[in-house]
Amino acid sequence: MCGIVGFTGKQSAAPVLLDGLKKLEYRGYDSAGISVMDGKKIAVSKVTGRIANLCEKTQDGTNVSGFTGIGHTRWATHGAPTEENAHPHLSNDGRFAVVHNGIIENYLILREELKQAGYHFDSETDTEVIVHLVEMYYRGDVKEALMRTANRLQGSYALGVICSEQPGKIYAMREASPLILGVGVGENFFASDVTALVSHTRNVIYLEDGEFAELSGDSIRIFDLSGQQIHKKITRIMWDVQAAEKGGYEHFMLKEIMEQPAAVKATIAPRIKGGKICFDELSVTQEDLKGISQIIITACGSAYYAGCAGKYALERLTRIPVQVELASELRYSDPLIDEQTLLIVISQSGETADTIAAMRECKARGAKTLAIVNVVGSTVSTIADYTVYTWAGPEIAVATTKGYTTQVAVLYMLAIYVAEKLGRIGEETADYIKTLQALPRRIQQAIDMNPSIPAFAKKYHKSKALFFIGRNTDYATALEGALKMKEISYLHSEAYAAGELKHGTIALIEEHQPIIALCCNPSIMEKTLSNIVEVKSRGAEVLALTFRNNQKILSVADDLLFIPETDALFAGVIEIVPLQLLAYYVAKENNCDIDKPKNLAKSVTVE
Numbered sequence: 114m115c116g117i118v119g120f121t122g123k124q125s126a127a128p129v130l131l132d133g134l135k136k137l138e139y140r141g142y143d144s145a146g147i148s149v150m151d152g153k154k155i156a157v158s159k160v161t162g163r164i165a166n167l168c169e170k171t172q173d174g175t176n177v178s179g180f181t182g183i184g185h186t187r188w189a190t191h192g193a194p195t196e197e198n199a200h201p202h203l204s205n206d207g208r209f210a211v212v213h214n215g216i217i218e219n220y221l222i223l224r225e226e227l228k229q230a231g232y233h234f235d236s237e238t239d240t241e242v243i244v245h246l247v248e249m250y251y252r253g254d255v256k257e258a259l260m261r262t263a264n265r266l267q268g269s270y271a272l273g274v275i276c277s278e279q280p281g282k283i284y285a286m287r288e289a290s291p292l293i294l295g296v297g298v299g300e301n302f303f304a305s306d307v308t309a310l311v312s313h314t315r316n317v318i319y320l321e322d323g324e325f326a327e328l329s330g331d332s333i334r335i336f337d338l339s340g341q342q343i344h345k346k347i348t349r350i351m352w353d354v355q356a357a358e359k360g361g362y363e364h365f366m367l368k369e370i371m372e373q374p375a376a377v378k379a380t381i382a383p384r385i386k387g388g389k390i391c392f393d394e395l396s397v398t399q400e401d402l403k404g405i406s407q408i409i410i411t412a413c414g415s416a417y418y419a420g421c422a423g424k425y426a427l428e429r430l431t432r433i434p435v436q437v438e439l440a441s442e443l444r445y446s447d448p449l450i451d452e453q454t455l456l457i458v459i460s461q462s463g464e465t466a467d468t469i470a471a472m473r474e475c476k477a478r479g480a481k482t483l484a485i486v487n488v489v490g491s492t493v494s495t496i497a498d499y500t501v502y503t504w505a506g507p508e509i510a511v512a513t514t515k516g517y518t519t520q521v522a523v524l525y526m527l528a529i530y531v532a533e534k535l536g537r538i539g540e541e542t543a544d545y546i547k548t549l550q551a552l553p554r555r556i557q558q559a560i561d562m563n564p565s566i567p568a569f570a571k572k573y574h575k576s577k578a579l580f581f582i583g584r585n586t587d588y589a590t591a592l593e594g595a596l597k598m599k600e601i602s603y604l605h606s607e608a609y610a611a612g613e614l615k616h617g618t619i620a621l622i623e624e625h626q627p628i629i630a631l632c633c634n635p636s637i638m639e640k641t642l643s644n645i646v647e648v649k650s651r652g653a654e655v656l657a658l659t660f661r662n663n664q665k666i667l668s669v670a671d672d673l674l675f676i677p678e679t680d681a682l683f684a685g686v687i688e689i690v691p692l693q694l695l696a697y698y699v700a701k702e703n704n705c706d707i708d709k710p711k712n713l714a715k716s717v718t719v720e
C-alpha cells in the first residue's frame with residue numbers, strides 16, 4: 114500500500130505535500146518523493162527511507178518552488194525501495210509526472226510495447242508504464258490521454274498526474290484504490306485518505322472506481338471514463354486533526370487502545386433504536402435471510418481473528434452454520450459457494466488484496482457479500498452488495514486494536530439482528546442488546562482493572578516464547594492476543610486450543626515457560642483449569658485472564674489479569690484489551706517500533 118497526495122493553489126506546494134505525506138507514512142515508508150511545477154518546469158525530489166529524509170533533502174520544501182504538485186510515500190511491491198523506483202515517475206519528455214498507489218497487473222506487456230515504441234525506463238516499477246502511456250496518448254488534452262491510458266491498464270490504481278503544459282492543474286484518477294479530493298478555498302487537494310487532508314479542509318469528495326478529476330485552485334471537475342462530466346456530493350469530515358494525531362499518547366497504538374470504548378460505542382449506539390438492532394445500510398428481508406444456508410466469514414490477519422471471535426455468537430443465535438476462512442486460502446480452494454451463501458468480508462482498510470480477491474471469487478460463485486470495513490469508500494466497500502462500516506475513526510498503528518474490537522462488535526450486532534429477523538430469538542433479545550450497550554463501559558473497566566500490566570511486561574519481555582491458551586470463545590481471543598504480541602514485540606507467540614496442549618504442544622513446556630491462560634468462559638472454565646494445572650506441573654508460569662471473583666483460577670495462577678464479568682458470547686471485545694496492553698508494554702520494554710513494526714504494513718494490497 115502506498116500514499117499519494119496532490120495540491121494546487123496559491124501557497125508553496127512542497128511544504129503542503131510533505132505535510133500530507135507525513136500523515137500517510139503509515140501506508141508505506143520505504144521511499145518517497147514530490148514533484149512540483151514551477152511555470153513550465155517540473156522539478157522532482159526523491160529519497161529512500163522515511164519522509165524525514167525528503168524533508169531534509171528539500172529543506173522542508175523551502176528549496177522547491179511552485180504552487181502545484183504531487184507526492185508519494187511508497188511500500189515497495191515491484192522493484193526494491195531505491196531512489197529510481199521511488200515515485201513520482203517522469204515521462205521521457207519531462208512534461209508529465211505521475212504518482213500511483215496500486216498494482217498494474219499487465220505492466221510487463223505494456224513495458225515491452227512501450228520499449229518497442231522507443232520509450233526508455235528508469236525504474237523496475239509497474240507504475241512507470243503509466244507515465245509513458247500518458248505521454249504516448251497526449252495530443253494536447255490531458256483528460257483524453259488519461260482516458261486512453263485507463264483503457265490500457267489492468268489492475269488497481271489511485272493516480273496523481275501533473276503536466277508542464279497545464280500549469281496550476283493536477284489530475285487524479287481512481288480504480289480499485291482509495292482516492293479522496295479535498296475541497297479548499299482557492300486551493301484543492303487529493304490524497305489516499307482523509308488524514309492527509311483534514312488539517313487543510315473538512316470538505317471532501319470520495320472518487321469512485323472509473324472516475325477521474327481535473328483540479329485547479331478554483332475548480333474541481335470530475336469525469337467518468339467516457340469523458341462525461343459528473344457531479345459528486347461533498348462530504349464533511351466531522352472528526353478533527355487531533356483524531357488523526359497521537360493525542361498526547363506516546364504511540365498511535367496506545368491511543369487507539371484507549372479509544373476503544375468510544376470506537377465500540379460509536380459503532381454500536383447508532384444501530385440500537387427502540388430496543389432493536391437496526392442496520393439502515395442493510396435492506397434485507399426475512400425471506401432473504403431464510404435463503405441463507407451457510408455463512409462464510411473471510412479476512413486476513415486480525416480481521417480473520419475477529420471473524421473467529423464473532424462466529425460463536427453468530428452461530429449460537431442464528432443457528433446458521435458459520436465457517437471462518439483465511440482469504441488467502443479461500444480464494445484458491447475452489448470453495449463450495451452458491452446463491453445461498455452469505456459471505457461476510459472483514460477488512461479495516463478495505464484494500465487487502467487477498468481479501469478482495471477472495472470476495473470476487475465468492476461473488477462470482479453467487480455469494481451475497483456483506484463487508485465490514487473501517488475506511489469509507491475503500492475498494493471492499495465498492496464491491497460488496499452490502500457494507501456495514503465500523504466507525505472506529507482513522508487507525509494509524511499498523512497493528513490493529515480498535516479496528517478489531519469494532520469488527521467483533523458488528524458481528525455481535527449482526528448475530529442478534531439476523532436471529533431476531535428469523536424469529537430464532539425472542540424476549541432474550543432485550544438482554545443481549547443490554548449486554549451490547551454495556552460493552553464500551555466494560556472495555557473501559559478492563560483497561561482500568563489492570564495497572565500491573567507494565568510490571569508483567571517487565572517480567573516476561575525476554576521470554577523465548579509465549580503460549581496463549583483458551584477454549585471456545587477464549588481460544589478465538591487467544592489467537593488475536595498471540596498475533597498482537599508477535600507483531601509488535603517480535604516475541605515468538607502462539608495460541609493453542611487449551612484442549613490441544615496434550616496432543617503435542619505440552620512437549621515444549623519447560624521450567625518457567627510463561628503461559629497466558631484465558632479463563633473468561635464459565636461454560637468450559639473447569640476444563641481450562643485442568644490445563645493450567647497440567648502445564649504448571651511441568652514448571653510453567655501461568656498468567657491467567659479471568660474475572661475478579663474466580664477463586665479457583667486465582668488459587669492456581671501465578672499472575673492475574675482481570676476483566677469484568679460479561680456474557681462470554683459477547684466478551685471477546687473486552688478480554689482482548691488486557692492482551693493488547695500486555696503486547697504494547699512488552700514491545701515497549703523491547704524498544705520496538707510499535708506503530709510501524711518491521712516488515713509489516715497497515716494493509717497489504719499485494720498477494
Ligand code: BG6
Nearest residue numbers: 413414415416460461462465513
Ligand atoms: C495486516 C495488518 O497487514 O493486514 C493487520 O498488519 C491486519 O493488522 C491485516 O489485520 C488485514 O488488514 P485489513 O485492512 O484487511 O483488516
